[in-house]
Amino acid sequence: MTAYGLARLRPPAVLPEEVFEYLERIQATLDPYGGKFLVHGAPVQVREGDWPGGLVLIEFPSLAAAHEWYDSPAYREILHLRADHIPGDLILVEGCGPDHDSAALAAALRGAA
DSSP, rough: OOEEEEEEEOOOSSSHHHHHHHHHHHHHHHHHGGEEEEEEEEOOOOOOSSOSSEEEEEESOOHHHHHHHSSHHHHHHHHHHHHHTTEEEEEEOOOOTOOHHHHHHHHHHHHHH
């Protein structure tokens, strides 16, 4: 099932050179795992709550592929180029299947309560 890497990043006003190197190299780390950017730093339009920073959303063919990418030697080699300079949060999460039914989920949750 499709999975996603979602990052909320809070970049500084001026990006250091290391971040440009990270950006130049990250796609090569994603390719072997079928990772592709769906959102990459576009401004967010906050409608509820707070969202400091920008959003990155990467799609993977599976949660296993997302974990393999994040733990891969190639990504681990460049991770510090971003993490040392741009604070943020990153999660890996499995998506809903095409048959997802929110009403059925509500019924299951109600029954478990």
